[in-house]
Amino acid sequence: MEIKEVFVMVIIPKGRLRSRYLLLSLLFLAVWEAVSGQVHYSVPEEAKHGTFVGRIAQDLGLVLEELVPRLCRVASKGSGDLLEVNLQNGILFVNSRIDREELCGRSLECSIHLEVIVERPLQVFHVQVEIKDINDNPPLFLVKEQRVLIYESRLPDSVIPLEGATDEDVGSNSIISYKLSSSEFFALEVKTNRDDNTQIGLVLRKSLDREKIPEHNLLLTATDGGKPELTGTVQLLVIVLDVNDNAPSFDQSEYEVRIFENSDNGTIVIRLNASDPDEGANREISYSFNSPVPPMIIDQFSIDSNTGEVTIRKALDFEKANSYKIRIDATDRGHPPMAGHCTILVKVLDINDNVPQISLTSLSLPVREDAPLGTVIALISVSDQDSGANGQVTCILSPHVPFKLVSTFKNYYSLVLDSALDRESVANYELVVTARDGGSPSLSATTSLSVEVADVNDNAPAFAQPEYTVFVKENNPPGCHIFTVSARDADAQENALVSYSLVERRVGERALSSYVSVHAESGKLYALQPLDHEELELLQFQVSARDAGVPPLGSNVTLQVFVLDENDNAPALLPPGSGSGGGAVSQPVARSVGAGHVVAKVRAVDADSGYNAWLSYELLSEAGSARSPFRVGLYTGEISTTRALDEADAPRQRLLVLVKDHGEPALTATATVLLSLVDSSSAPKASLWATARATGPEVALVDVNVYLIIAICAVSSLLVLTLLLYTALRCSAPPTEGAFEPGKPTLVCSSAVGSWSCSQQMQQRVCSGEGPPKTDLMAFSPSLPPCPVVVDVDERQDLNDRCAKVSLNFHN
Template sequence: FSIVQLVSTSVTHYSIPEEMKEGSVVANLATDLRLDVKTLNERKIRLDIVANKKYLDVNKETGELYIMEKIDRELVCNTKSTCYLRLEVTLENPIRIFNIDVEILDMNDNAPQFRRDTIYLDVSEAAPKGERFSLSNAVDPDVGSNSVKTYYLSESEYFNIEVQTGRDGSKNSELILLKQLDREQQAVHNLTLTAVDGGKPARSGTASVIVRVLDTNDNKPTFDKSLYNVKIMENSPIGSLVLHLNATDSDEGSNSDITYSYSLYTSEKTQEKFHLNPTSGEITVRGMLNYEEFNIYDMEVIATDKGANSLSGQCTIKILVEDMNDNHPELSIKSFQSPVSEDIKLDTVIAVVSVSDKDSGENGIVDLHIPDNMPFKLKKSTDNYYELVVSEALDREKVPEYDITFTVTDRGSPPLSDNETMTLELLDVNDNVPQFPKSFYTIRVMENNAPGALLESLSAFDPDLHENQYLVYVIIEKEIANTSMSMLFSINPEDGKLHALKTFDYEIEKEFHFHIEARDSGSPPLSSNVSVHIIIVDQNDNAPVIVSPWRAHGSVVEEKIPRSTDKGSLVAKVIALDTDSVHNSRITYQFLQVTDATLFSLDQYNGEIRTMRMFSYRDPRHQRLVIVAKDNGEPSLSATVTIKLSTEETAVKAYSDMTEVPLEYDIFSDLNLYLVIGLGSVSFLLLITILVTIVLKCQKAKPSKAAPPSRNSVISERNSTIADSTLVSNDAYWYSLFLAETRKGKLVVRQPVPKGSRYIVSSIPRGTGLTDTSDSAAST
């Protein structure tokens, strides 16, 4: 732009565009006012701006008028007319005042602007084509050609605008309806109105025009379906929702408010079962539903709006009531056979059962069951009929009766069931033999028992019932030594108690074997037997009997012994026998009295009496020994023997200790040994003579009647009363030795056998009469 100077006589005019920048020179006052630049500072130039003093100033050195701050014409003047900045320039010495007008020229620096960004218009959908509607104008602070020139409307098939010019030159626009509106098709039309100024380049401003179409009641309510099919469970509680109807009306306001009602075609029964809410359109259950009673309901519902001229629509609803598994299955026992025999045949029918269910579909299909662990099974005969048959062998003794529970269950979800229990009793048959608790009875009976004493109760058991379990007991006959068992024992035929009929003696009868039979009373009867072993238990009822040394009269035995007997020599041997059992017959020996306890010893087990030392001249010539033999019974029994020993100085036969030899060998019965006591040193010839004499005596010498019995004699008198007898003993500590005296006999010595074995000691038969041979000597 160029600065134009307006020259007048009183006011100096300048015109400047408002877009001039800060610092731009407006005019050179020194030049324009013909002022001397050199004297400006001296004359104190001063610029007074009447208005808007902040925009202009004068350079005091050059006299140039320049812009201090960018000028906005619309802000400075705010008017559509011309815009001036008035200034006064004052010089001193002399004072001169200059008036200057600076005109601010407009530029198109502002776009048109609507007072509101959005313009709302309400147009009835019944408005006729061609109807006009005023729109707000846009304003532009620029002036002249830079102000609003015209208006434009966005494309629309329903609206257009027409621009008109006012008396003051302002531009106005009107909205014109091109065709009738349909609110239900388009309730709101969004348009854009644009205002354009005449500047170069042109500027524009826009506003949104929202046309709201006002409703008229020109649409009736409609349902989304003309026919509704609804399923509902029969057990639906009262008040439960069946269907929510939602009729729509494309109108608005009261024109779209809808009420619902049943039509005249809806039956009273349906209306009694279902309630229709007139406001919300909800259909709910009013009465109890029962599929088995009625399962299909038809209804017609009308929807009416609330417009001035109300319109309505309708729909049909079919409600299908679905079956609920609400009926328990039922069972009926048509026949039941009880009791039955326990030997009933397999596949025999014992019951017939019918089942049913009022429900339908899966809810009405039923199944019948019995427990899996029973010997029965179900067979389906016809529809809903079952037969209960025997599938396994029955045994009354194991299970006397069965509680059979019939359970019927439908296939609904959840399933329902019913049950009934019947008791099947089993009749007994005689199919079990009597049973003894043991297969073998060992009964110990103490000897000397009282006749009739109870020995044992041999009761058997029969699991059958009634007469099939009534038992009779008998002893199976067996003879022993021409004696029947029934003479020795008796059994109670009813309770099986066994009694002894006699008193038993262990030393005579030690055991019995027989059988007892138990027989039931069934038809046919069944029986079983058990083996009985009677053992007679020994009592200590026999005292020991001393069989050696033999006592002819009384209990005193006299023996002679040389005083020269060595230490450890056998003086005598005491033998006692006890006919009781092993335990009671075990014998031990003890001294009751002894003249000198230091001279003799007694073996407590074999009864041997030996010297503990040699006799001295101080020892008495006569010794008295009292020996007791005790058995092992409780209480213990005993026997005693007294031995009187006399020592002598004369030579006597020498006897050696008894030596045990095998049974097959005998020793010489007339062996008499004489011991010769020599003192000092004897010549060899005298010794030979003595030896020859001893040998001759052993072969030829005959003992006189007065000869003393040997100290090793077991039986000292010839008239023994126990010869030719047999003795039995089981004592493990005894020697198996039996000595018997005969007129013509030999000494028999048996070897001992192992402990616990039975020893039998027997004698050689004794002869009669005397003989003069050497064999007639007393045997030892």
């Protein structure tokens, strides 16, 4: 967030208005803190435990009562638990001792970055706490006594460099001033170079005389700029050497060298070249580190005493130290030896040798698949110990996933939801977060994060198909399993737990639940009672599947249960027969009739369907032998003569006709037919009597004259013409619906080579022989369920007879 700077000049007048202006100034400063985008506090180092830092809850706009329920906490990377928040009053206080020098070293800016994290919902606030320096460290010298060697021939105003004091404080607390004890021979010189490094030297005010004063004891006092002031002292022991009056000298007093970190051991940092105008042993120079030598210098560098080459002894690390100041002495071999001095400022250059570090905090998993866009999944922080471009880190997310990284602060990111989730498509995402710095070549680090998607009830149970067709034989045992429905729910756990139930409706006068039931868990359908094909040919209903989600989702499937016919009905004889018990039918027959003359007909029907309703007739009595003058049609039931009758034939013929269906096992009925053979003169009367019996027992015989016969013929002709016209119209009209649609009556005709079915809309064309037979007949397997619907038993028998004839013609 961008931090805005606001400059305010407040003029405080004298008098009673001063307090009001002061209050307005404080309010304006509070507003400036709010718009700055980040809360800043400051606290002095070494503050006691419990020291007030700031009202952090109030400044962040948090409600005190929600701090505990929302799990408010403070996180500080690398700073431990120095600061803490009191969740009761929302005050940020010092929790443990803060040592600024231990925390930040000699850095001018020292602050602790805090993350204030609250959850439900997840929020992150960044707080910067500046640690102010106090003057708690006095100036220190490396040794308690410095030995300074000065030749007596040293010219006045020459400067002998001294090792200055160091102060771990910063700012004004680290500004050191030096004071030398009074001396007529020496004075103190203090200089500040371009790098703000202070160099002190001992200035020779007048020539020395070793014979008079061989040693000089001085006290050097260093005072810092803090309040109160702190001081440090070192004893200077100045030893006056004799007569080598020219000291080696360097081209310049200070050298600056730049070298990359991680350079190989033995790499030459600089090759020094000091000169001495003396001759002989007095000009032979040896090089050495100026004493006292800091341990860090001895650990990192070495110097060749003869060549003056300063080399790397141990690999440099920019992250530990980015500069070194080395003091070098060039000492000749005179008697006494003389030394020249120079300073080498080694600046270590950074290389990209540190891999970025990735830290994951505050994971909020799993993620609901209906989570809104922008939901925070995790907080990610990255760091790199390098500097400059080598320490600038960018984060990317891979592979292509419905998430993205949003930068919330420098090197801080939030992993948020970028697009809608669907657990049924992807239930778990494996994310890879890659942090890459700006070095050349760049270094990168990766970390993996597994994001699980939590299920919500967004899928209804689904059946494999919208409709099922089930075939069940009639007369089934109660409670038998007839079918199993199964629906699949793409959700998980209880959202995918499916239960089944019937969609209740009425079937005729009864409820659907009185016929079938469904098991709620398995989906198995059971027939609760025996089904009767003659009563119910098709049972159509729906089964509902519903899951256990909140709210529950459901779907329906339609089942068509066809009740298959079994041969459970015997053939039934029609009047004027006496039924299946084998009653007698009397019929007069003239002896003059020839062979093939139909003398009687047995009519029967079967309540079953298909093969079970296909009837055949045969003679069982002795009259059915080869000598018998009568026979019965196999499928028509018509009794006809096999030859001309003669006087040898008995006057009364008793025929026993067996009517049998084609079921397995076949069921039968018997009919007794009595034929009376009469002379030709009485044949018309007998014929009229037989016609009367066929029409009904209540019709009386009367004499018929010619006019009555003509009238009857005319009426019959008109009736036949009407029926022919009606049949022609019905056969010419195309059918509007399928022959086997539910509710359409169907006639089934069977034979040894197959079966044929025809609806009542087509039965005239098929059974009367009109039109092409091939287009009007449809073959089907005997196992398929027929759907016969016949209203009138006479009409049904006629259709069976006609279809039997069609079957015979088909065989022929």
